[in-house]
Each structure stands twice: as C-alpha cells, then as structure tokens.
Amino acid sequence: MLGCLWFKVADNVTMVPEASEEMFGGAGTVPAITLGGVDSQGEDAVNDLTYLMLRITELLGIRDPNVNARYHYKKNPPDYLRRVSEVILSTKAVPAMYNDVANIAALEGLGESTEHARDYAVVGCVELVSTGRDYPSSSSIMLNLVAPLEMALFNGKRPITGEEQIGPSSGDPVGMNSFEEFWEAFKTQLDWLIEQAIQLNENFGAVHQEMMPSPLLSVFFEGPIAKGRDLIQGGALYNSSGATHIGFADVVDSLNAIEKAVFMDRKFGFADMLEAIKSNFSGVEGEKMRLYLQHRTPKYGTEDRIALKNSRNLIRHLFEVYQAHINYRGGPYRPAYWTMTNHAGLGGICGALPHGRRTGEVFASGITPVSGAAPELTACLNSVAALGGREVPGGWALNLKYTPEANIERMTERFAQTVEAYFRAGGHQVQFNIMTYEMLIEAKKDPQKYPELMVRVSGYSAYFKDLNEKMKDELIIRTQYDLTTGKAVPFPGMS
Amino acid sequence: MRIALVGDIGRYALHDGPGIRTTVFFKGCPLCCPWCHNPEFRSPFPEVAFYASRCIGCGDCMPACPEGAIDMERPGLIDRNLCNGCGICVQVCPGRALELVGQEYEVESLLEILLRDRLFYEISGGGITLSGGEPTAQMDFVGLLLGRLKGEGINTAIETNGYFPWSVFAGILLDYLDLVLFDVKLADPAEHRRIIGVDNGVILANLARLIELRPDDVVVRVPLIPGYTATEQNITALADRVRALGVKRCSLLPYHPYGLSKAEHVGLAVDSSLPEKPLGPKEVARWRQFFDWAELVEP
Ligand code: SF4
Numbered sequence: 001m002l003g004c005l006w007f008k009v010a011d012n013v014t015m016v017p018e019a020s021e022e023m024f025g026g027a028g029t030v031p032a033i034t035l036g037g038v039d040s041q042g043e044d045a046v047n048d049l050t051y052l053m054l055r056i057t058e059l060l061g062i063r064d065p066n067v068n069a070r071y072h073y074k075k076n077p078p079d080y081l082r083r084v085s086e087v088i089l090s091t092k093a094v095p096a097m098y099n100d101v102a103n104i105a106a107l108e109g110l111g112e113s114t115e116h117a118r119d120y121a122v123v124g125c126v127e128l129v130s131t132g133r134d135y136p137s138s139s140s141i142m143l144n145l146v147a148p149l150e151m152a153l154f155n156g157k158r159p160i161t162g163e164e165q166i167g168p169s170s171g172d173p174v175g176m177n178s179f180e181e182f183w184e185a186f187k188t189q190l191d192w193l194i195e196q197a198i199q200l201n202e203n204f205g206a207v208h209q210e211m212m213p214s215p216l217l218s219v220f221f222e223g224p225i226a227k228g229r230d231l232i233q234g235g236a237l238y239n240s241s242g243a244t245h246i247g248f249a250d251v252v253d254s255l256n257a258i259e260k261a262v263f264m265d266r267k268f269g270f271a272d273m274l275e276a277i278k279s280n281f282s283g284v285e286g287e288k289m290r291l292y293l294q295h296r297t298p299k300y301g302t303e304d305r306i307a308l309k310n311s312r313n314l315i316r317h318l319f320e321v322y323q324a325h326i327n328y329r330g331g332p333y334r335p336a337y338w339t340m341t342n343h344a345g346l347g348g349i350c351g352a353l354p355h356g357r358r359t360g361e362v363f364a365s366g367i368t369p370v371s372g373a374a375p376e377l378t379a380c381l382n383s384v385a386a387l388g389g390r391e392v393p394g395g396w397a398l399n400l401k402y403t404p405e406a407n408i409e410r411m412t413e414r415f416a417q418t419v420e421a422y423f424r425a426g427g428h429q430v431q432f433n434i435m436t437y438e439m440l441i442e443a444k445k446d447p448q449k450y451p452e453l454m455v456r457v458s459g460y461s462a463y464f465k466d467l468n469e470k471m472k473d474e475l476i477i478r479t480q481y482d483l484t485t486g487k488a489v490p491f492p493g494m495s
Numbered sequence: 496m497r498i499a500l501v502g503d504i505g506r507y508a509l510h511d512g513p514g515i516r517t518t519v520f521f522k523g524c525p526l527c528c529p530w531c532h533n534p535e536f537r538s539p540f541p542e543v544a545f546y547a548s549r550c551i552g553c554g555d556c557m558p559a560c561p562e563g564a565i566d567m568e569r570p571g572l573i574d575r576n577l578c579n580g581c582g583i584c585v586q587v588c589p590g591r592a593l594e595l596v597g598q599e600y601e602v603e604s605l606l607e608i609l610l611r612d613r614l615f616y617e618i619s620g621g622g623i624t625l626s627g628g629e630p631t632a633q634m635d636f637v638g639l640l641l642g643r644l645k646g647e648g649i650n651t652a653i654e655t656n657g658y659f660p661w662s663v664f665a666g667i668l669l670d671y672l673d674l675v676l677f678d679v680k681l682a683d684p685a686e687h688r689r690i691i692g693v694d695n696g697v698i699l700a701n702l703a704r705l706i707e708l709r710p711d712d713v714v715v716r717v718p719l720i721p722g723y724t725a726t727e728q729n730i731t732a733l734a735d736r737v738r739a740l741g742v743k744r745c746s747l748l749p750y751h752p753y754g755l756s757k758a759e760h761v762g763l764a765v766d767s768s769l770p771e772k773p774l775g776p777k778e779v780a781r782w783r784q785f786f787d788w789a790e791l792v793e794p
C-alpha cells in the first residue's frame with residue numbers, strides 16, 4: 001500500500017518551459033516526505049512505519065517523493081541512523097538527511113515556538129516548515145551571489161552586460177588599499193541587489209494579495225480561520241519568505257583569493273588580476289595566474305583561517321540584511337543555500353572569477369565547497385558545519401559524493417559515524433551520491449547503460465539521463481571522497 | 496624541544512589504531528629500511544617533493560631558487576646536493592608540482608589541528624596516532640604533546656620502530672599512551688645490522704620491557720616484505736621470538752609498492768629488488784599461520 005502511495009505521489013509531473021530546464025533541470029514536482037526525528041514533545045518519533053517507509057524508498061528507487069530523514073542525535077536510536085545509512089548506500093542517493101538539533105534551533109530563532117519548531121517537515125528541496133502552520137514561500141528570491149561580486153570588481157558593471165551600469169558605483173578596486181575596502185564594496189553591491197529583490201518580491205506579493213487569494217489552501221492551515229485572514233494576507237501562524245543564494249562557495253573562494261594574493265602576499269596587483277579575469281585568463285601568463293589562484297589561495301572547505309572568516313562573514317551579513325525586512329504577510333525573510341540546477345545555469349552566464357574559475361564554468365552547488373578545493377573530508381565537513389546555527393534558517397544543501405565500497409557493512413558504520421560527527425558539529429543537512437567519476441562519465445557517454453541512474457541534484461533527485469549537459473558535467477566533477485581514506489579521489493587523468 | 500618537524504598530518508586515518516584517527520607523521524628516522532613506505536619522512540630536514548606530472552613547465556621556480564638547485568633540464572628538477580629545503584620554489588609554483596615536506600609546529604599549533612576532528616574520535620572510538628618517520632626521535636616534543644592530548648581526554652597511540660632510549664620513553668611517554676604499535680622486522684641481529692643499519696638488540700630489549708609493563712596495550716607489527724622479512728626463516732624466528740616475550744597481539748603489514756613513487760618525488764634512490772606489485776592475499780594468509788597463537792589485529 002505504501003508502494004502505491006509512493007507511486008501516486010510520484011506521478012504528478014508538470015510541464016515546464018525549456019528555459020526552466022536550465023535552472024531546475026530534471027526536477028519533478030518534488031513532493032517531500034519527511035521521516036524520523038522527534039515529535040512535538042521532543043521525544044523519539046521513529047516507529048515501525050518509519051522503517052517501512054525507508055524500506056519502500058529502498059525498494060522503489062524512484063525520483064519522487066523526495067524522501068527526507070530527520071535525525072536527532074540525542075533522541076533517535078543508533079539503529080535508525082544505521083538503517084537510513086544503509087538505504088542511502090543501496091539507493092546511492094536517498095534519503096537526504098536533516099539534523100534535528102540544528103534545524104529546530106534555527107526555526108526557534110525565527111520566533112517559532114519550541115513545540116511547533118520540533119514538528120517541522122521539509123518542503124521543496126531543503127526548506128523547513130512547521131507542518132500546517134507555516135506558509136513559507138520558500139523560493140521567493142533566488143539570488144546569484146556572483147553578480148554582486150562581479151559588480152564590485154567592475155564598479156557596478158558586469159562582463160555579461162558590458163558597459164551598462166547596473167549596480168551603484170562602489171569604487172575601482174585598483175585604487176583600493178586593503179581587503180576590507182573591497183569587502184565593503186562587495187557588500188554595497190550585494191545589499192543593493194537584495195533591496196531590488198525584496199522590492200520585487202513585495203510587489204509580486206501585493207499583486208498576489210489583490211488578484212489571487214487562496215481560500216481553499218487557507219483551510220488546510222492553522223491560523224487563517226482563527227484570524228479570519230487568507231494565507232496570502234498573512235493568515236498562517238508563521239509567514240516567512242525564503243531567499244536562496246547561488247554561488248556561495250565560488251564567492252567565498254574569490255574573496256579569499258583577493259585577500260591573500262592581492263592584499264596579503266602582493267603576488268598580483270588588482271589591475272593585473274582584473275585584466276586576466278576580463279580575458280578569461282588567456283595566454284601563458286594568464287593560465288599561470290589562474291593555476292596559482294586555483295591552487296595556492298585559501299579554500300572554503302579546508303578550515304583555512306581566512307576561508308573560515310570570509311565564509312562566516314558572508315553568512316552573517318546575509319542574515320543581518322534580511323532580518324532588517326518584514327515581508328508583505330508580516331513575516332521574516334529566511335536566507336538559504338540550495339541551488340537546484342541554478343548553479344550550472346547561472347555559471348554558464350558569468351565571467352571568470354578571482355579564484356581561478358574560467359568564464360562559463362559551473363558554480364559549486366548549494367553550500368558545497370568548490371569541486372576539488374576541499375581535499376580532506378573531515379575538514380570539509382567541519383568547515384561547512386561551522387556555518388550552521390541560527391543564521392541559515394532557510395536550510396542548505398550540502399552535496400557529497402562517496403566512492404561505493406564492496407564491504408557494505410563496514411562502509412555503513414563509517415558513513416553513519418561521519419554523518420553523526422557533522423551533525424554534532426552543527427551541520428544542517430547533507431545528501432549523497434554514492435558513485436564514482438567514472439560511472440557518471442560513462443553514464444553521460446552511454447545513457448542506455450544507466451537508464452535508471454538516480455542522482456541527488458541540489459535538494460532533489462533526478463534521473464541522470466534527464467539532466468542537461470552542463471548539469472551532467474557538474475555532477476561528474478563534484479568531489480568524490482573515499483570513506484576508506486577520508487580523502488578526495490583525484491579526478492581521472494589528474495594527479 | 497618545543498618545536499617539531501612534521502612531515503604530514505593524515506586525517507580520517509583508519510589503519511593506525513581503533514576508530515577514526517588523525518595520524519601525525521614526524522619527520523626523521525634513525526633506521527633505513529630499504530622498503531620504507533614513507534621514505535619522504537626519513538630525513539630529519541625539510542625537503543621538497545617534485546610531482547613531474549603536475550608540472551606545467553613554466554620555469555618560474557628556476558630563478559626563484561637562491562641555491563641554484565633547480566634546472567629545468569634535470570629529470571628530477573632539483574639537485575638534492577644543493578637544495579637546502581628553504582621552500583621558496585614551492586611558493587612560486589602555480590601548478591602544485593612542488594610541495595614542502597616538513598613543517599615546524601609548536602605543541603599548541605599542532606594540538607589545535609589535532610583537536611579539530613575530536614567529534615570524529617569520540618563517535619568512532621578513535622584518537623591520535625603519532626607516527627613518522629620515527630616519533631621517538633623527537634621525544635621531548637612528543638612527551639609534551641601526549642601530555643596535552645591526555646589532558647584533553649583523547650585516546651593516543653604511537654607507531655614506533657622501537658629504537659629508542661628506554662628510560663626516556665618510559666619516563667615521559669609511556670604513561671600518556673593508550674596503545675603502542677611496535678614494529679619488528681628481522682630476527683637475526685647481523686641481518687638487521689646489514690639491511691637496516693643498526694642492531695635489533697635495543698629494539699627487542701625495549702619490546703621485552705614494554706610487554707612486561709603493558710602486555711595488553713602493545714600490538715607488534717611485522718611488515719611482510721618479499722626478499723627481506725617475508726622469508727620462512729625470518730618469520731619463523733620472529734614469531735618464536737615475540738611469542739617468547741609474551742606478546743599477545745600482532746598485525747601483519749603486507750608489502751605495498753607505494754613507497755617507491757614517494758621516494759622518487761623526494762629524489763631518493765629506490766631499491767630495484769622490490770616488486771612492483773603488492774603482496775597478494777594468498778601470501779598473506781600463508782604468513783598469518785605463523786602467528787596463529789596471537790590475536791591478529793587488522794591493520
Ligand atoms: S627548496 Fe629552496 S633550495 Fe631547494 S630547490 Fe626549492 S628554492 Fe631551491
């Protein structure tokens with residue numbers, strides 16, 4: 001019966017325009033089902049039905065429903081963590097895992113009562129809602145963080161739009177004397193862009209309120225009837241709007257590269273760096289600079305001090321900017337870091353960047369470090385977890401790829417321990433692809449061989465064959481860690 | 496000594512004691528086993544490793560070297576007689592082709608890194624393993640570090656060649672150690688001297704004292720090296736010897752050729768008699784029989 005339910009949930013597939021394939025490639029409607037964790041009283045909510053649903057997920061191996069497993073490391077039994085780990089290793093992709101301790105704290109931080117926060121479920125990709133009480137509009141804003149970075153580099157202009165002045169002028173970086181000056185310029189552009197996005201969202205909201213009330217939907221929520229107010233007017237108990245961000249890791253690494261190579265080591269002048277970026281690191285000297293920036297500057301995902309500082313500062317700044325706003329329904333904005341396939345689509349239209357990324361290359365997904373930049377698994381998990389807490393109330397997607405192993409039992413043990421450590425350190429969410437570079441390269445070359453290969457994209461599952469070429473490549477190059485060594489496996493042909 | 500030279504810090508180590516561990520590879524070892532699997536940690540000085548496959552041939556390192564040790568035409572790039580391990584070339588190389596092996600740490604700065612994975616140790620029953628090179632060659636520092644680790648409640652292990660002054664080891668290290676992984680290689684003293692450079696008398700005497708004090712916390716590790724240690728005569732004698740000392744737990748370490756390429760990277764000559772293939776499971780099973788009296792611990 002559960003199997004039939006799973007199929008029923010999965011068969012709702014909407015038609016989407018082609019352009020949306022760039023940004024949301026391979027997605028179904030992503031109906032989410034959330035298992036495990038604690039109940040509203042804070043007690044272990046894992047029961048027989050949880051295990052049955054995990055079994056069905058394992059047996060069917062289908063894209064939807066988007067199954068999410070909550071895990072509370074103080075309340076849920078070790079058997080449950082082991083079972084979830086087993087299902088992930090056997091389906092190679094699902095369910096995604098959520099840290100109850102961190103997520104409940106994040107919802108409480110936005111003013112939800114403890115009882116309501118504990119009763120959260122996942123909607124869409126990775127967004128958190130108190131079930132039936134929260135009307136979150138979680139993808140109200142999808143903001144490309146690389147755009148304000150480019151505008152800071154080029155004084156309000158972007159390579160893709162040429163001479164057009166888009167953002168405010170924040171100064172020519174060539175005249176800057178410290179990294180702090182550049183950081184201020186970046187924030188000027190970022191804050192300006194956020195203001196635009198919020199204004200647009202408020203306008204949409206006003207139109208929505210006037211033209212499209214949702215009486216039927218309102219009936220299913222706590223709040224509208226008691227308050228006598230439609231959902232769209234702020235009738236629900238909680239009324240947030242989500243703002244997700246694309247290109248987080250690429251922006252942090254670019255900030256690191258500027259701070260270290262331009263201002264600390266004075267390895268390159270800002271003028272030379274801008275020239276190289278404009279020319280997409282062309283020529284021998286350009287390529288030398290690109291490799292230097294790629295290999296010898298601090299990386300998010302390594303616990304380097306500079307990288308930790310810049311990643312934390314960016315998270316904190318975004319949180320503070322959004323908290324200064326109230327949306328049209330009277331609720332807060334929630335910053336988040338999930339990207340669907342926007343990181344591939346938007347990467348395709350952005351210029352070269354200071355951390356050595358070439359024009360048009362994909363960005364890293366979700367909150368995940370740049371591919372190849374975080375060679376050690378524990379350092380990677382620690383530096384992502386260090387960003388956790390109340391400043392990411394909208395959720396994040398961390399994508400990890402692990403080498404499959406022959407000895408499943410041993411792998412399950414290490415897999416579970418590693419997730420546990422990441423959660424205790426504060427990580428909100430993690431999802432996996434249990435596959436190798438070679439497997440995915442072959443699946444791209446010869447789709448017939450892998451007709452049902454299911455992958456985690458960035459918050460949802462898709463069949464690999466359905467993804468566009470750019471997104472296939474992004475999945476291929478994602479760092480593959482080996483759980484027998486805790487190290488990144490070198491990409492084929494690289495040493 | 497409050498400063499140590501460390502060759503590498505290996506996180507998520509699964510083969511140097513129980514659980515998920517971090518292994519510190521100290522630089523410098525008084526022995527010279529031809530099959531050494533960490534030859535880049537043998538010298539007690541910093542060295543530059545050169546990875547030819549990553550070199551883009553830009554030539555930036557050549558003028559940067561103050562000693563004139565780099566020549567683009569030289570197969571291994573660096574003249575090891577001239578190089579003093581200053582690391583300047585590493586700073587300019589854009590391609591990750593040059594890496595400095597050997598970095599100085601104070602106890603506090605090393606401790607800060609080692610504690611980063613504390614949650615992983617706690618959850619998996621792991622901890623810290625001190626290896627090398629030979630950690631007891633930097634005994635004062637190791638004593639201080641172990642003291643701090645114990646103060647933090649971290650499980651500790653050492654991997655040693657056993658060639659150390661007993662009184663110092665027993666005086667400043669042993670109380671802070673939960674596990675000693677003790678390597679023995681050759682039973683015959685003359686062979687030991689001929690191949691490894693020193694007598695095995697000190698090593699076996701240290702093992703005997705250690706077993707007397709802490710019989711349950713010692714794992715004797717025997718590398719299985721074709722043509723050297725993995726001979727019927729040696730394994731028979733070695734197994735008898737350690738059994739007679741009262742050793743309870745052993746590990747066999749099958750030969751693997753990865754030491755060979757690592758030696759090349761730091762410009763060391765490799766022993767051409769060593770095979771290019773790892774020791775197969777059949778061979779390993781054969782040598783295991785000689786240790787059927789012991790608890791065999793998976794390395
Ligand atoms: S380490 Fe110093 S001396 Fe040795 S090759 Fe590099 S620059 Fe020259």
Ligand code: SF4
Pocket residue numbers: 549550551552553554555556557587588589590591592593
């Ligand atoms: S600087 Fe690095 S990449 Fe350039 S020639 Fe020297 S070793 Fe090769």
